Amino acid sequence: SYELIQPPSETVSPGQTARISCSGDELGIKHASWYQQKPGQSPVLVIYHNDKRPSGIPERFSGSNSGNTATLTISGTQVMDEADYYCQAWDSSTAIFGGGTKLTVL
Amino acid sequence: VQLVESGGGLVQPGGSLRLSCAASGFTFPTYAITWVRQAPGKGLEWVSLISGSGVNTYYAESVKGRFTISRDNSRNSLFLQMNSLRAEDTAVYYCAKGTVPVALFDAFDIWGQGTMVTVSS
Numbered sequence: 001s002y003e004l005i006q007p008p009s010e011t012v013s014p015g016q017t018a019r020i021s022c023s024g025d026e027l028g029i030k031h032a033s034w035y036q037q038k039p040g041q042s043p044v045l046v047i048y049h050n051d052k053r054p055s056g057i058p059e060r061f062s063g064s065n066s067g068n069t070a071t072l073t074i075s076g077t078q079v080m081d082e083a084d085y086y087c088q089a090w091d092s093s094t095a096i097f098g099g100g101t102k103l104t105v106l
Numbered sequence: 107v108q109l110v111e112s113g114g115g116l117v118q119p120g121g122s123l124r125l126s127c128a129a130s131g132f133t134f135p136t137y138a139i140t141w142v143r144q145a146p147g148k149g150l151e152w153v154s155l156i157s158g159s160g161v162n163t164y165y166a167e168s169v170k171g172r173f174t175i176s177r178d179n180s181r182n183s184l185f186l187q188m189n190s191l192r193a194e195d196t197a198v199y200y201c202a203k204g205t206v207p208v209a210l211f212d213a214f215d216i217w218g219q220g221t222m223v224t225v226s227s
Contacts, residue, residue, distance in 0.1 A: 048213035
């Protein structure tokens with residue numbers, strides 16, 4: 001079955017650029033999405049269709065997808081960006097989520 | 107735009123539960139809706155998807171044959187009938203809306219607050 005692999009954790013200093021990867025077989029030919037989830041809250045869509053930002057999502061969030069890897073980039077990371085991040089794609093009529101990456105900002 | 111889940115609770119193994127998701131603020135019949143669950147301390151797991159018309163349904167292998175997704179477009183409501191529940195079905199269950207009208211396999215742009223299902227004796 002199809003899998004999306006994310007690093008369990010990433011740490012970034014405030015103001016720096018955070019990059020979270022998501023790997024899957026030929027992921028680049030699929031549409032990747034990214035969700036942010038803070039403790040005790042529902043997930044929030046931050047990137048869809050590889051690189052599109054929903055309204056209300058800050059411009060510091062961007063996405064790319066090529067080859068076997070999709071990447072969520074947060075430029076000028078803020079303390080409020082500390083959260084779990086999940087990538088997601090569809091394969092054979094099944095939605096696949098990555099295992100999630102805990103982003104720590106300190 | 108809002109989704110509100112209800113119907114969660116404590117149920118014994120082998121039991122049944124029916125979750126509901128009430129939608130408002132958008133043209134409900136136009137969008138595919140999905141159920142996603144999250145076990146305590148774990149990641150997100152997709153459960154099921156239904157097309158806007160309700161004709162097409164899809165399930166994760168882990169729930170196929172036990173769960174049934176349905177919708178009532180006249181009442182802007184989504185349902186998940188869960189039978190033969192197991193301990194591993196314990197999770198917060200979220201309903202979520204597709205991003206693009208009519209599209210099936212899309213991102214989920216609006217999520218409900220979730221409803222907790224606990225399967226335990």
